[in-house]
Amino acid sequence: MTDDQTDISAKHIAANTRDVRARIAAACARARRDPDSVTLIAVSKTHSPEAVSAAHAAGLRDFGENRIQEAAPKIDALAVRSVQPTWHLIGNLQRNKVALAVERFPYIHSVDSERLAFAINERATTPVRVFIEVNVAGESSKHGVALDEVASLAERVRGLQRVELIGLMTVAPATPDPEAIRPVFRTLQALAEANGLEELSMGMTSDYEVAIEEGATFVRVGRAIFGERA
Numbered sequence: 001m002t003d004d005q006t007d008i009s010a011k012h013i014a015a016n017t018r019d020v021r022a023r024i025a026a027a028c029a030r031a032r033r034d035p036d037s038v039t040l041i042a043v044s045k046t047h048s049p050e051a052v053s054a055a056h057a058a059g060l061r062d063f064g065e066n067r068i069q070e071a072a073p074k075i076d077a078l079a080v081r082s083v084q085p086t087w088h089l090i091g092n093l094q095r096n097k098v099a100l101a102v103e104r105f106p107y108i109h110s111v112d113s114e115r116l117a118f119a120i121n122e123r124a125t126t127p128v129r130v131f132i133e134v135n136v137a138g139e140s141s142k143h144g145v146a147l148d149e150v151a152s153l154a155e156r157v158r159g160l161q162r163v164e165l166i167g168l169m170t171v172a173p174a175t176p177d178p179e180a181i182r183p184v185f186r187t188l189q190a191l192a193e194a195n196g197l198e199e200l201s202m203g204m205t206s207d208y209e210v211a212i213e214e215g216a217t218f219v220r221v222g223r224a225i226f227g228e229r230a
């Protein structure tokens, strides 16, 4: 890439970030919420360290990755350049990759079993903040626990010393109509409240505004910031 191209994409990332922040503020206004109650996670999967640097320069401080093999070298390369945002692991985590994950990710959004939570607890040296991932719509293609398994998993995870359970996460079904997803977000919000959990990781490029109206405290936005993935 030439410098010119790098500059253009950095400008695009900055403009996109401003647009997403404005939309978050508007959704918060509709829902009478404080915009500071929503953390924007820039999902940088498939994108280069340079793209992350540009987004960091645009003011973003939370980044999400979904595959540890891709993320670990990227995170390490950025750290060498003193780009050290807060990293969120948002994708499925295998137990044999937990050691790589806990060193780099203070937030793990995809805890879906007691065994995984125990493995995180065993490997972590400082507490890791976690979400239980819930398969709200019961899609066979999706990770996450069923609605009726959340309470018992939450109870067991809460007993662990280096795993801090902070909330629930879901990946909503893909549909062109964000309004169709609203009941999914509403269900997750009610379930979090019933289990005394404050944080809700829900909403992506196609539906983060609806998610915020329904109480999201972390939104995971990739394409609206970095453009379409190759």
Ligand SMILES: *Cc1c(COP(=O)(O)O)cnc(C)c1O
Pocket: 043, 045, 066, 090, 091, 171, 203, 204, 205, 206, 220, 221, 222, 223, 224
């Ligand atoms: C890729 C991904 C996102 C971001 O999706 P976009 O449509 O690019 O905003 C959010 N959450 C998870 C779990 C993802 O894998």
